[in-house]
């Protein structure tokens with residue numbers, strides 16, 4: 633069955649790669665991002681890659697009204713949406729004593745409340761249309777383990793919330809034929825890892841991360857966003873028809889391994 637999917641945070645990184653994987657399969661793809669221009673560029677590329685239809689818009693996942701309007705406009709442009717990937721997210725780190733309430737609220741608002749609003753809007757739209765569907769959220773290893781480098785309390789709490797939400801939402805939505813799952817990307821080479829950096833600084837950070845990945849991740853490297861996108865697209869597809877409330881960990885073995893060498 634050909635899918636019609638909507639992706640939040642689809643202008644960059646894992647969301648963008650998910651749009652491209654869906655486009656390669658000839659699916660219809662709607663791309664939402666706070667940054668409307670990046671969403672538009674990703675949509676143009678998805679069209680070139682073979683998407684059956686494309687549509688994009690600027691939309692902030694923390695704005696309930698914007699999301700509802702965007703889902704409505706996407707359905708009008710693409711046909712009824714039956715798959716959603718909630719990839720919009722931010723990471724802002726600080727040691728706990730210096731974690732401001734403002735930063736804490738912002739990270740929780742985008743990553744957790746944004747995921748809730750996206751899934752709720754999708755569920756309402758699917759129920760109104762009387763259609764089954766599949767929703768993929770994006771969690772993180774930090775939902776399950778503390779990062780050795782620390783400073784990750786807000787992001788980790790937001791992703792722990794996403795993982796708990798995925799299980800709860802899967803139970804609520806199963807009677808409506810709506811599956812809810814999460815991908816768990818490990819370190820994935822996207823702009824999120826280099827936020828605020830450019831030029832030599834960006835290249836130096838990339839080299840540092842590649843070196844760290846080679847030493848610490850069992851598969852010896854970071855993920856390419858397309859590797860996470862293929863997992864997300866599998867969960868969206870009917871090949872995953874009996875999978876709900878689950879986590880598909882794509883982390884190169886990161887969480888399988890203890891950092892302790894004794």
Ligand SMILES: NC(=O)c1ccc[n+]([C@@H]2O[C@H](COP(=O)([O-])OP(=O)(O)OC[C@H]3O[C@@H](n4cnc5c(N)ncnc54)[C@H](O)[C@@H]3O)[C@@H](O)[C@H]2O)c1
Nearest residue numbers: 641644645646666692693720721772817819820822823824
């Ligand atoms: N890159 C990694 O190593 C990694 C690892 C685990 C989980 N993740 C998660 O994967 C998801 C995608 O991250 P990425 O690495 O592709 O990052 P990215 O920065 O490349 O992409 C995130 C996108 O989300 C958009 N966005 C941010 N806030 C938004 C908002 N309020 N409303 C709408 N769009 C918004 C950004 O504009 C951007 O296009 C995030 O949820 C992130 O937490 C990333």
